[in-house]
Amino acid sequence: MSVTSALGFDAAGVAVGLKSTGHPDVAVVVNRGPLKVGAAVFTGNRAKANPIIWSQQAIADGVVEAVVLNSGGANCFTGAFGFQTTHQTAEKTAELLGVSPGDILVCSTGLIGTGDEVFRAKVLDGVEKGVAALSPEGGDDAAEAIMTTDSRPKRSEFRGDGWTIGGMAKGAGMLAPGLATMLVVLTTDAVLDAAQADAHLRAATGVSFDRLDSDGCMSTNDQVTLMVSGASDVVPDPHAFRNALIAVCADLARQLQGDAEGASHDITIQVTGAASEADAVTVGRSVARNNLFKAAIFGNDPNWGRVLAAIGTTDAAFDPYDVDVWMNGVRVCTAGGPDRPREEVDLTPRATHVLIDLKVGDAAASILTNDLTHDYVHENSAYAS
Template sequence: MTITHPQGFEAAGIAAGIKRTGALDLALVVNRGPAQQAAAVFTSNRAQANPIIWSRQVAADGIVSAIVLNSGGANCFTGPEGFQVTHRTAEAAASGLGVAAGDVLVCSTGLIGDQLDGEVLEEGVVSAIARLSSDDGGGDDAARAIMTTDTTPKQVVVVGDGWSIGGMAKGAGMLAPGLATMLVVVTTDAALSAADLDSALRAATRVTFDRLDSDGCMSTNDQVTLLASGASDVAPEPTEFAAALTEACRSLAMQLQADAEGASHDIAIEVVGAVTEDDAVEVGRSVARNNLFKAAIFGNDPNWGRVLAAIGTTSAPFDPYLVDVSMNGVRVCHAGRPDAPRDDVDLTPRATHVLIELHAGEASATIFTNDLTHDYVHENSAYAS
């Protein structure tokens, strides 16, 4: 169940000494080919970390040989020295692997504003190259090495007809569109062009990671990378591959949601009857980012009034006095008025479903979020200590 399941990939995860705890903190994933096709999507935050700036340039030609990922420091707002650390990391990987530095992606995650030690990263890359493995152990170590406040690694494998997809992700906070402090690496041994990979990846992230809005806070370091080795020598139909990729991304996104910092409820906000899909997304997002609603769910309170108040702030066309709201299968609001008693709603399970029926059109979308808890506030106030 790791990124090394597809043929042609090796991975490693080591303790390079970036984290003071001595935990695994540097991962390396290498595409041994025969092809090195790739695609990537990045955070839309205007404040972007040095690895994002570097990796945008690397990914532009659709050729990637390897990716280095570190936890323990975001390398964001660290000036020219920070960019040199990123460059130095890529050069170390390139030298040890016999590839071009311009074909090595770099990702970082952790605290913003802390300068990373280039020598530690360089030595870590050398150690990781020596530990590269195509078995599950290497992939599992890599998935653990990119964790920050995560409590568990996130991994997935989807098997196609003669080809497969593997993936790993990290993220437990700052999960919001613009991708979500989220790093994702997906591998496949399918034989596809960079253009096909790019199309499939953008379609998959649009309905998975971009719909995950845990706390409304957009990261500076988000990156989702798709690497294809072509080692299976099988070229699936693009639509078939896109469906499998979406399945893999959805699994990883749901694992991210389930591990969100301090959360006690995983909330799916389903919006139906919108004029357009974008309208449905806007409506769902307005509820997902409403702290009063999220606090009510934490208290097991089906306060549907906070749902209507939140969607009333959007520009989506609908009549607020025709809206229905259901929570965990109980319609508590019908046509903008009370319906079933609130006591009929059981919000004690972790899984929470909110259905908003706008009665304005035929489009729909689902946004995934979490409740707002005491533990979330504590974890994010004590994160740097």
Template sequence: MSVTAPLGFEAAGVAVGLKSSGSPDVAVVVNRGPLKVGAAVFTSNRAKANPIIWSQQAVQDGVVEAIVLNSGGANCFTGSFGFQTTHQTAEKAGQLLGVSAGDVLICSTGLIGTGDEAFRGKVLEGTEKGIAQLSADGGEAASLAIMTTDSRPKRSVVTRNGWSIGGMAKGAGMLAPGLATMLVVITTDAVIDAGQADAALRDATRVSFDRLDSDGCMSTNDQVTLMASGASGITPDFAAFAGALADVCADLARQLQGDAEGASHDITIEVVHAASEEDAVEVGRSVARNNLFKAAIFGNDPNWGRVLAAIGTTAAEFDPYDVDVWMNGVRVCSQGGPDASRDDVDLAPRATHLLIDLRVGAATATILTNDLTHDYVHENSAYAT
């Protein structure tokens, strides 16, 4: 049930014609309490969609009563009309739910730069229709409604000692870090306050969504939201809650990676023995964004030279002639020179593991990415048609 697995939440997913396919395209998730705690992290892209601008202000008081999400239109670069659409959506939801519009977050996903009266009308219709269909079983429908180019919904639930966390996510392209990746809604019935929610969410996204770098393209609409109802009546140890939240975020991030547009390999880049975590992240990301490396993996070519060339562009502390590189368990490079034969590396499986040993410290980091394929280029060349 994803977001309605924890107690105190209702959700719905409805179709109002935003998608040409006729599939669900507006989702509503409502926190029935008794707590109405909320926290969110947003894209760091300076080009922000209208829902991001709204939600960044609305969440500042740590109270979130509901969230309305639409697919089929990003409502980004749509001027004052677009912001008015976001405002009216929150007002509509607030009116129907009997809550303040300022406690309603808004998310949108789809094509940038499009929006008219028909779009606004459908979003408002979907908000009304969704609220009318709210139920404790509506989490699955909501997870379907937020999909765009996704081939499948992403859901995750963990249950602990009397409390739980549930989540849903959408994302298949424009997956790059910057506090959050695409649209994610997470709910919990644990008793936590706004400060704890914010701290735990930022810690969890830092090592999950912020480490997903599928194609190096940062969206204008990225948002991860956490809502806490306290309906379980249980106050967990903060470390236990933070760990469970990190597990949900990591699971959803992996699902996003596995559904990346056109990908044929899911690449896990593990950097070990770095001087600092920042260095490990920088090195891993340099490889994740290297098109030559990603194209080589698509061609099942264990071209480790492209790995060293990529990490050599970073400011991380290491000696490029004292680095080891492993591909799917085979050490192809030892201390900056050839080791095992490339013929020993099997890159046929979708799961691909790259291990980079910098041999200078004790810090590690893992970055998730995908290969660069013909299908990815084709899908994104025709996205707006």
């Protein structure tokens, strides 16, 4: 169950010493065709890593032969040398595969500002070893090689009517809208053209990864790539395919949430009764980003006042004095005042559900987030040391 679940893809994960642990740190995923269609979405951050700048150019023609991904260094703010490293990574991969460098996407993750000669040499070594190790069974190795502070690999698949979607993801920290330090590779053997692939990918990420907001921080390196081999020779029903892609993305997003750095609660903030879906997302995100709310959930404290204080900062349509707030099935606030006693709320399970009914319309959206914990602070203060 990974990027090699779909027909037409080979993958590999190899160790070249980018990680001090000696764990696998370079992944290669190759599309053997017959189609070489690709689509990708990228971080919305204006501070973009070199692999993002490269891949945005490479994807423009909708053709992707392979994706090379490394952990152990973000290659971001590493200057012209860093961009050359990305360029050489693509060139070397292309040379070994006998294809054009402009059809190779590159992804990197790790510390910003690192990407020296040693880094470059190791990545190029990883390309060589990775291409040599390519196999239709290499999906699991690839999923392992892209891990950073992830405690486990994230993989998913969907078996459709004669076609398959596979996927892998990494990203335990900096999860935020417009994606995260999140690298995702999706593969399918269904028959799609580039425009279809792009439309399906944007629709699916818009309601999955874009609604995962673990800590409000947007990365410089996020990339989600979809590769289409067409090896099943089946043209899928468009609705069925889109729903399947949404399901795979949502599954991977849940896995990312469940493994977020230091988190002890996986919080779903469901907003209903909104005037628009945009309002529901805005309200959900305001709560997901409120440190006081997130610290309260860590302490198993159903502090609904912090929910209302958070949504009061938005411009969404609602009356602050006519909002219902539920926590794990207990309505703790209604009509501008307390409802059920907070003692009735059990916040000890990891899965936490906050329902906010704005009572002004029919639109809804859910945002996934995590609590703010001692371990989050610890992991993110010690990351570089």
